[in-house]
Amino acid sequence: MADLLPIYLIHKILSYLSFTEATRLSILSKTWLQACSTLPNLEFTIKYRNNMKIVDNIMERYRDGKIPIEKELVLRGSNLKNVSLSSGVVKCNSLRKLTLSDVVLDENMLQTLFNSCPFIVSFIFDSCYGLKKIELLNNLQKIKSVLIWKAGNQLVKIQAPTLEHLSYVTEPETSPKLDIVDAPNLVSLVYKGNLVPTIFVDAKLPWSCHPRRLLLESNGTTIAYFMDRLMYMKSSSQLKEVKVYRFDWGEVRWHFVELGRGKEAIRYYYTERNRFRFLLGW
Structure with missing residues (x-):
């Protein structure tokens, strides 16, 4: 039966x-x-460093049988340095979403993954190790959404004409390295971190990628650093929305901050723990 x-x-x-x-x-x-x-x-839930051979054996079987993984591939806690990606473990032209979380790999392995899955729409990179840079340089033809979470000191370089949503989140004391070469169709850009990204300092943003919506979430020091520039942008006739919010740790929620006070508003609420969120819309 x-x-x-x-x-x-x-x-x-x-x-x-x-x-x-x-x-x-x-x-x-x-x-x-x-x-x-x-x-x-396929979804594997395996304790770190334990029973990883199970995953290796299964992926080897998929390589030998040329069995397609159809839409989404999620790898967590894997060490891809022990897998021969170049010989075709992953060959997924129909794959649409790729998530790497706590994965050990190098730059060549990441590029091999991209080349094997050229039609990815969504890419999530979460706390991965072993590589010094993450490059998306016109190698993902249909990419729409990218989330880089806790990239560490890795350089993130992006040139993606189809990209619409980019989120970049760093560790509290990590120096962010974000270079948006070209992303003409970017709708939203989110940055969360305590230190100032170089791309903001040298005034390449927002003119290099023209996002319709920019969200900065940081501490009072970083937001105060940007305040003069952001207040200047506020006076631009093309800017439709400017809002500032302060996170209240006691109430565990965001409060609206009156922009008319400029830097004084940030100084008034400033403490080492305070978080601010700056939202701009064009």
């Missing part, structure tokens, strides 16, 4: 289960065994 179901329907059923639960059903029949061995949806 179990063999009556087609592979694609079994895949649909298995997609609602964890990988461990799905593999238990492989004993039902040869059809279910084949379906479990060719799952298009």
Whole structure:
């Protein structure tokens, strides 16, 4: 009876289960065994440094069988330096979302991933190690959204005509290195960090990428540094929206700050812990 179901329907059923639960059903029949061995949806939850061989073996099987991963690939806590990506472990022309979280890799491996998955729409990079730079230089033809989370001291360089949303979040005391070479269709840019990005200091932003919406979240020192420039931008006829918010740790919520007071508003609320959010819209 179990063999009556087609592979694609079994895949649909298995997609609602964890990988461990799905593999238990492989004993039902040869059809279910084949379906479990060719799952298009893979999600591994493995404790750091433990049982990583399981992931390696499964990915090796996908490489040898040329089994496509269809839409989304999420890697957490993996060491890609032990995987031969160049030989085709990942070859996913239909992949649309790539997430790397706590992954160890180098620049060549990242570029190999991009080249193997050229039609990615969304890319999330979260606390990864082993590389000095993250470059998106016209190698993702349809990229729309990029989130760089806790990039450390890695240089982030972006040239992506199709990019619409970029979020860049740094560690509290990490010097941000963001270089937007070209992103003419950028709708929103979000920066969260305590130190001033070079791209803001040399006045390349917003004129280099022309985002319709810019959100800066930082401490009082950084926001005060920008205040003169932001107040000048506020007087621009093209600027439609300028808002400042202060985070209240006691109430755990954001409060609107009256802009008319300029730097004095920031100084009035300034403490080492205070966070400010500056929102600009064109």
